[in-house]
Amino acid sequence: MTAHDRARFADSCLQLCGLDDCSREADVLHKECHLPRMSRDEDGVQRVEATICWWFNPFGDETLDRDSADLVNLSSGLMCSEQTTKDLLEAEQQGKEAFQRFIKNRVVDQCDKFHDPIQKLKLSTFTVRKERTTTRSALKVAVLKADCALFSKMAVIAQLRHLDIREVLAYPLSAAPLSLCTAEGTMVKTNKAALLQLLSKTDCTSHEPAPPSSAALIVDAMALLRTLKPTSLPGTLGELAKHVFICLARNFPQFRRIDFVADTYPEYSIKDVERSRRAQSHGEIRLRISSGQQHTPKQWAKFLSSGSSKTELVSFLVTEWSTDAYASHLKARQLYATDGISCVKLVSPDGLTTTAT
Known part of the structure; x- marks a missing residue:
């Protein structure tokens, strides 16, 4: 309500000091109308628009074929647990x-x-919260106590009913046969690291000549992605796709065909059970990818522990590589990349990326 009075006082002070000369345009413009301030404000608007654009859109078309019960963080794309x-x-x-x-x-x-x-x-x-899990030693003690209790009941019943104890003890005391499951209830696994130790002790030096230019190279997608160090990961997923593609093009220049093969991750499988067990002890991060501007997860190992996240990542890589921006790196090569149960062929005969399924 006193703005006009304060403006009149300011004008009087300028006249008293002889600074009321408004011949220059800069003297009559407000500070927010000057070019430096306008350029700074415009840069701020562009950054806000870019941030909003790479946010995950929960109402977009990409969510129509997915489970609507999943909740996704708008800014990161992280999926929360059940x-x-x-x-x-x-x-x-x-x-x-x-x-x-x-x-x-x-x-x-x-x-x-x-x-x-x-x-x-x-x-x-x-916020990721690590749940408290039961240790293996505690599980073994609980299983042994249950086996002892069951054995004592079977022995008493066999004695009272005059049963042959050898026939009674012919059946396993555990809930599942020990040939299939351990005492803790988990499946029996084979130590694959033993094969690597055996190969390390033997002379595996290859004396074969270099492969011809017509040979094809098969790359394990997850093995390549797991070799990336979390400290050297690019800032965004778009930069990650470019980094992986350049690694394929530069490290294997002698091959004209490169197969980028990724596994499928069905919900009900033996491997999924093992993956869930590892996720319970180490944690996992599920991510839905909607834009290349999303930040790359810093907890890379937890991100790759989720089958759905790996499926999202491989599908994003194939979609990103299908653009014309990668034609210059592809050149005369043929890139075959798996996307779920389908395979996509990428070529650039005329400087533009052409895809075929």
Whole structure:
């Protein structure tokens, strides 16, 4: 309400000091109308637009064929776990139930003191929280106690019913045969590292001549991605796709055909059970990729522990490599890349990337 009075005082001060000469355009322009300030504001607007564009769109077409129960972080694309999804979707209901318990126990029934501390609802959020897992030694003790209890019951029943103890003990005491599962309940596995140790002890030097230019090179996609060090990962997924593609083009220049082969990760499989077991002990990060501007996960090992995340990453790499920006690196080569159960052929005969499935 006093702006006009303060402006009049300012003009009077300028006239008193002899600074009321407004012949120059810069003297009459507001500071926000000067070119440096305008360019800085325009740069800020562009950065805000770029940030919003690479955010994950939960209402986009890319989510129509997916499970709508999954919750995704808008800024990072990280998918929350089942427990986190349950807590976030039921947070309001759990708060109302806690309020009803407070009224019932402290006001109506008065079984609790009114001024006692209120227990906090420990609802999980997008923050990764490592769950406490049972150690192997504790599992072994529990299994042995259960086996001993079962053995004693079987012995007593065989004695009371006059059964042949040899026939009774012909069956395993554990829930599953030990030839298939361990005492902790996990499946019996083969140590693949033993093969690497055996090969390291033997002379594996190859004396074969260099492969001809017509030979094809098969690259294990996950083996190549796991060799990337987390400290040297590019900042965005788009830069990661370019880095992996340049590695294929530069490190194997003598091959005219390169096959970039990735596994499939079905939900119900023996490997999925093992992957879930590892994720419980080390944790996993599930990510949905919608743009090349998304930040590369710094916890690279946890990111590659999820089958869905690896499927998303391989599909993104194939889609990114299908653009014309990679034609100059592809040159006269043929790149075959798997995307789920399909295979995509990438060539650039005329400087433009051509794809065929």
